[in-house]
Amino acid sequence: MDGSPNDRVDTSVAHPARRYNYWLGGKDHFAADRASGDAIEAAMPSIRTMALENRRFLGRAARLIAERGVRQFLDIGTGIPAPGNTHEVVQAVDASSKIVYVDNDPIVLSHARALLTSAPAGTVAYLDADLRDPRSILDHADLKATLDLSEPVGLLLIAVLHFVRDDEDVQGIVGTLLEALPSGSYVAATHATWEYLPAEAIAKLSAANPDGRFTARDGADFAALFGGLEMVEPGLASVAHWHADAEPQPRPAVEDVACNGFVARVP
Template sequence: MSDTWNRGVPDGDSAPSAELRTDIPHPARMYDYYLGGKDNFPADRAAAAKVVELLPSAPAGSRANRRFLGRAVRFASELGIRQFLDIGTGIPASNNTHEVAQAVAPESRVVYVDNDPIVLAHARALLKGTPQGRTAYVDADFRDPGSILNAPQTKELLDLSQPVALLAVALLHFFADGDHPLDLLGQFKAELAPGSVLILTHGTGELMPPEIARSIEAVYTQSGLNITSRTHDEVLRFFDGMELVEPGIVPVHEWRTDGHEDDRVMTREEVAGYAGVAIKRG
């Protein structure tokens, strides 16, 4: 096994193919800003600040989303899953998927996927796995499932004949209905072996006053970014063909909460996002 895999960079990995645009906002960098990170640019901060003005809880909601990721990855690990495909991973922050999974089982293998050049740059430096496990990064777009599933890194690390945890955390609301996210996600789900798990969160305006939801959407669209709020029933459709685990689809801070103080005091309106985990049965 090459040491470069353990640094999160496969042998022969090339430089990011997309141009790094710092003059327009990017969702991953805005999310980094909400989390208190430093890997963002003035355009990202300006757009994110407008969202925070409308929804002051946006940073706290982002942190709640991150805590859900940790709880859900631990849940999958405790089921015995040792393979993780994290699509739309974003800029590395604390408690990355591989850190949580490999804390439970050091042999766990994680493939991260994103299409932002700055995410790839940080992944090269920061996504380090355990000696027993392996991590890798695929520079690809969710809109092209084949480029992810057939990437050399994916084929090297993941055995799709065995259970995999597929993560689509804070991802699908950046795809309009015209992008057919339901069908795209379905292509990934079809490749999962029985016993696999889908871990998903999705932003919603359903839990806040409609005028606030419309204003937040306008901030993104005026910045050249799509964001699509979906209802509980619309989010439910992403889990078609799989068995939801308790408590089903709920606001992110309510999914098997571990009693974190911030989760206890946040309201559903402040979180503004749904979460769910489902298992693919035979």
């Protein structure tokens, strides 16, 4: 890609990774990200809880996949680095694990290169690419140099698919990624849903989404994108409740988190 990645930074437009960083209490965001985040929080006051619980789900899901023997991971939509990054979780299980991070925000790229440091026995790579073009990810030279797609892979799609609209062929994107995974691979994915929210909150959230970039999907539509996979118990569930016995109790209400997640095996 020509030029510095920072040449592509448009601070006047909110970006999901920077807005998520704002909700998590980070410092890597701009006025547009804060304004967008505040508008969403006004419609859904528990949005910061949702962001935190989604992050906790990532750690639990990645650990489970690593404990099942997977030693290479593809994390698409990684976001700005924060404690509990994927490589930290899985390399704690096996230090030789290999991780490829993917995001399309130049600020994420610069932070990832500076902060995502692998354990000496493992490997971490970062791709500046977009989920909406899955072949650009799968065919990337750095991915091929890091991961062996003939061996099981843990594919992580955490809080990213709700930024792919139906008219962008979300089913085709997911299908392309799944076709590249050999048997024994695992997928961990989360997706925001409005199915538990009152009509008033949905109307406010819709108003805070003027470009239509965000697409909420209910649990049934989300799960349908991954038909044919073998769900790990308990199947699709709120990210706040999935394998969360060791998390701080009591767990947040499903309505306050409004995000579903699952882990599934590729047969």
